[in-house]
Amino acid sequence: MHQSQTIERIRVRYGETDQMGHAYYANYLYWFEQARGAWCRDRGFTYKQFEERGVFLPVVEVHARYKGEVTYDDWIQVKVWVSEVKRAAIRFDYEITNESTGKVCTEGYSWHVFMGEERKAISIPEDIKGLLNRNPEDFETIG
Amino acid sequence: MHQSQTIERIRVRYGETDQMGHAYYANYLYWFEQARGAWCRDRGFTYKQFEERGVFLPVVEVHARYKGEVTYDDWIQVKVWVSEVKRAAIRFDYEITNESTGKVCTEGYSWHVFMGEERKAISIPEDIKGLLNRNPEDFETIG
Amino acid sequence: MHQSQTIERIRVRYGETDQMGHAYYANYLYWFEQARGAWCRDRGFTYKQFEERGVFLPVVEVHARYKGEVTYDDWIQVKVWVSEVKRAAIRFDYEITNESTGKVCTEGYSWHVFMGEERKAISIPEDIKGLLNRNPEDFETIG
Amino acid sequence: MHQSQTIERIRVRYGETDQMGHAYYANYLYWFEQARGAWCRDRGFTYKQFEERGVFLPVVEVHARYKGEVTYDDWIQVKVWVSEVKRAAIRFDYEITNESTGKVCTEGYSWHVFMGEERKAISIPEDIKGLLNRNPEDFETIG
Numbered sequence: 001m002h003q004s005q006t007i008e009r010i011r012v013r014y015g016e017t018d019q020m021g022h023a024y025y026a027n028y029l030y031w032f033e034q035a036r037g038a039w040c041r042d043r044g045f046t047y048k049q050f051e052e053r054g055v056f057l058p059v060v061e062v063h064a065r066y067k068g069e070v071t072y073d074d075w076i077q078v079k080v081w082v083s084e085v086k087r088a089a090i091r092f093d094y095e096i097t098n099e100s101t102g103k104v105c106t107e108g109y110s111w112h113v114f115m116g117e118e119r120k121a122i123s124i125p126e127d128i129k130g131l132l133n134r135n136p137e138d139f140e141t142i143g
Numbered sequence: 144m145h146q147s148q149t150i151e152r153i154r155v156r157y158g159e160t161d162q163m164g165h166a167y168y169a170n171y172l173y174w175f176e177q178a179r180g181a182w183c184r185d186r187g188f189t190y191k192q193f194e195e196r197g198v199f200l201p202v203v204e205v206h207a208r209y210k211g212e213v214t215y216d217d218w219i220q221v222k223v224w225v226s227e228v229k230r231a232a233i234r235f236d237y238e239i240t241n242e243s244t245g246k247v248c249t250e251g252y253s254w255h256v257f258m259g260e261e262r263k264a265i266s267i268p269e270d271i272k273g274l275l276n277r278n279p280e281d282f283e284t285i286g
Numbered sequence: 287m288h289q290s291q292t293i294e295r296i297r298v299r300y301g302e303t304d305q306m307g308h309a310y311y312a313n314y315l316y317w318f319e320q321a322r323g324a325w326c327r328d329r330g331f332t333y334k335q336f337e338e339r340g341v342f343l344p345v346v347e348v349h350a351r352y353k354g355e356v357t358y359d360d361w362i363q364v365k366v367w368v369s370e371v372k373r374a375a376i377r378f379d380y381e382i383t384n385e386s387t388g389k390v391c392t393e394g395y396s397w398h399v400f401m402g403e404e405r406k407a408i409s410i411p412e413d414i415k416g417l418l419n420r421n422p423e424d425f426e427t428i429g
Numbered sequence: 430m431h432q433s434q435t436i437e438r439i440r441v442r443y444g445e446t447d448q449m450g451h452a453y454y455a456n457y458l459y460w461f462e463q464a465r466g467a468w469c470r471d472r473g474f475t476y477k478q479f480e481e482r483g484v485f486l487p488v489v490e491v492h493a494r495y496k497g498e499v500t501y502d503d504w505i506q507v508k509v510w511v512s513e514v515k516r517a518a519i520r521f522d523y524e525i526t527n528e529s530t531g532k533v534c535t536e537g538y539s540w541h542v543f544m545g546e547e548r549k550a551i552s553i554p555e556d557i558k559g560l561l562n563r564n565p566e567d568f569e570t571i572g
Contacts, residue, residue: 011320011323013316013319013320013323014161014162014167014319014323014333015161015167015168015169015315015316015319017161017162018157018158018160018161018162019157019160019161019162019163019164019165019214019215019480020162020485020487021162022162022487024157024158025158025458025488025491026158026455026456026458026459027455029301029454029455029458030299030301030455033299033300033301034297034299037297037299037300037359046359047300047359048358048359051448051449056449058449058451058495059454059495060494060495060496061492061493061494061495062454062491062492062493062495063490063491063492063493064490064491064492065489065490066487066488066489066490066491067489071162072162072334073323073332073333073334154463154466156459156462156463156466157462157466157476158458158459158462162337163342163344165344168315168345168348169312169313169315169316170312172311172312172315172444173312173442173444176442176443176444177440177442180440180442180443180502189502190443190502191501191502194305199306201306201308201352202311202352203351203352203353204349204350204351204352205311205348205349205350205352206347206348206349206350207347207348207349208346208347209344209345209346209347209348210346215477216466216475216476216477300447300448300453301447301453301454301455303447303448304443304444304446304447304448305443305446305447305448305449305450305451305500305501306448307448308448310443310444311444312444357448358448
């Protein structure tokens, strides 16, 4: 697996805060997902294309460690990379840096299984393995 | 159209607040939706059953007027009723009362079109018209 | 009021879709909010700065008309402008275009009151009136 | 620590689904939070009261394992209990059962630190320790 990283910048929405004054913990999972989408596009394909051909990657496990605050209007950088690939599953790791402090504020990972049209686990198709192994430097990012 | 009302009680989640300290304005639309679901169940059917037979009710218009605060852990009562029915569309009206103050805090409405499997507008099927006209007193609420 | 417009591009998240296959209606209110934030930054200030000096703009009314579909991974453009200003309130109008179809898919507006630290309506402070009247061409967008 | 459990029933909202047809993974964190609130009320106090006296419990870590599907309109039962207490932190464990299948569909946990008004970690106040140790059978649930 080519462990190259993709970084997705996201600005925190007002509706993503809670009354404690920082981002509610569930929103990080939306940001993880947005970063996964960017990771695909950096390698010349989209997750949407996977679903269009009947391959789905539901999340089967997620973990997040919140180490620092994220507040409204902050720019965050979500660094994402594939840390492990099994026969029918893939793990993405995340590291979020808050640009307003320059510090890593969150770390996490998620496991996804490959699922076919019949909603059952499948081995990763060979051509998709090829996509996952792409070096982003060799491909144009999909806009 | 039988203009009987249904009332759905909802407790406000922490994640539904924002840094201003009250519920973020988009969450009311989730509450409207939950109340519509309860309205159906009060008349002995579910919206889920509509979709299972290929009838969808996407929202084509929504309006909300926020008159009073809703904060974390408040119980709210969402009163919902059908205020108008057209050939291929239906309007729900909402009135939210905050139990902690006893006052109406929000009013709103939403318009929905009836859509078939082909994702095109359809006239309201006759049997569904019958469901919509039911008097909740004559039917058992679906749990 | 200088009715210049700001356009904010947003890519639709997977978590913003629902089982009907397009964006759930409440998410548009998050996008409206993000566009309001961009409108401020285009004029050289931020909404965050308002709150830091004790001025809040809670939403008191919102309306949206959904005319076309928005699906996962679509780029949308939220055009936002101030359409009306009263002594203590301001109205933003929105027009969302789906880049994948080139068509306007949603129109809406929101009314906001100006509120001070004591959580009571206040007249718009003179200096803030000045900010709201700025021509974005004369100011540098805040990054 | 009294490891008694609380069970919170929640019905899945339409807006909590995604285009894959089941609940989006971030929503489980909202359900965990709702269950924590119910856990407190079962012991005669509320989390809201904690914040009113200046004690906050931000999440510092969360984990979820998704083992089965949750779909629109399903009733789920979120079982929650305190599995560990440290000097300044507390861990809640969760087990979600989907009533429509009768099976456990999700397991998870979250770690929370105790934080004071100055937004710094504090040892758990003695009286709060007492609240956390309460046997729900001895206390009336707060409505």
